[in-house]
Amino acid sequence: MQNPPLIDARGVCLTYQMGEKTVAVLRDVSLQVEQGSTVAIAGPSGSGKTSLLLLLSGLEQSEAGVILLNGLSLTELGRNQLADLRRDHIGIVFQSFHLLPSLTALDNVALPLQMAGTTQARETALDMLARVGLADRAHHLPSQLSGGEQQRVAIARALVHRPQLLLADEPTGNLDDHTAQAVRELLFRLNRELGTTLVLVTHDMDFAKQCDRVLRLHDGQLQEYQHDISA
Ligand SMILES: Nc1ncnc2c1ncn2[C@@H]1O[C@H](COP(=O)(O)OP(=O)(O)OP(=O)(O)O)[C@@H](O)[C@H]1O
Numbered sequence: 001m002q003n004p005p006l007i008d009a010r011g012v013c014l015t016y017q018m019g020e021k022t023v024a025v026l027r028d029v030s031l032q033v034e035q036g037s038t039v040a041i042a043g044p045s046g047s048g049k050t051s052l053l054l055l056l057s058g059l060e061q062s063e064a065g066v067i068l069l070n071g072l073s074l075t076e077l078g079r080n081q082l083a084d085l086r087r088d089h090i091g092i093v094f095q096s097f098h099l100l101p102s103l104t105a106l107d108n109v110a111l112p113l114q115m116a117g118t119t120q121a122r123e124t125a126l127d128m129l130a131r132v133g134l135a136d137r138a139h140h141l142p143s144q145l146s147g148g149e150q151q152r153v154a155i156a157r158a159l160v161h162r163p164q165l166l167l168a169d170e171p172t173g174n175l176d177d178h179t180a181q182a183v184r185e186l187l188f189r190l191n192r193e194l195g196t197t198l199v200l201v202t203h204d205m206d207f208a209k210q211c212d213r214v215l216r217l218h219d220g221q222l223q224e225y226q227h228d229i230s231a
Helices: 049-056 079-089 105-115 121-131 147-159 177-194
Strands: 007-018 021-033 038-042 064-069 090-093 165-169 197-201 213-218 221-224
Touching: 007 049, 021 049, 021 064, 021 213, 021 221, 038 049, 049 064, 049 165, 049 197, 079 090, 090 147, 105 121, 105 147, 121 147, 147 165, 147 177, 165 177, 177 197
Parallel strands: 038 197, 038 213, 090 165, 165 197
Antiparallel strands: 007 021, 007 064, 213 221
């Protein structure tokens, strides 16, 4: 029998209030993501891609419908339970790396483990830094690292607790072509090695097409992207 999807979102809606105007960002969006798969979400600027990732992480609440992660309904969990869920099962990589400037690369990566009370947090963090090719930069501060290195530290931090799901928002958006390619390869390698399900937002269609599926957000709706149909 096939495993149930890791993410099963149905009828998701999100509106924002802009002054007097109510803007519907997501309208009746449904999304199923299989365990271990890679999914890209593309779409024009302002179409709601980041908002969708925030909903999937429980950082934003859907106004309708249901989002199941591993069969657990995010809408039925309280703030603390959602924080626990993220700590145990979800890694998030933001476009701007969100590293703590006063902590070394190693301490940034170890922090989530230390907060969870994990023993050997620093050893595990060092192992993850080695996986992203940064063992020799472990004791550098973020300000002493290049943009690509900081992004790799952010990826190591998001994956150090071996989450089932990695949500990555434009993980190569701020990087030059060469570094972006290295980060892309890293994400797919970690998906293969660790079995982490990857949901990423990107404007880069070459990157998106390397994923198992490409979805496109447009006018509040999420659709399978047909890349064999010429526009
Ligand atoms: N907190 C907020 N309050 C009001 N409007 C918001 C808020 N967050 C986002 N929006 C609006 O919702 C829409 C979707 O934003 P979102 O950041 O999800 O889009 P996006 O597709 O990720 O865009 P981009 O590709 O430019 O990053 C935009 O029009 C944005 O201005």
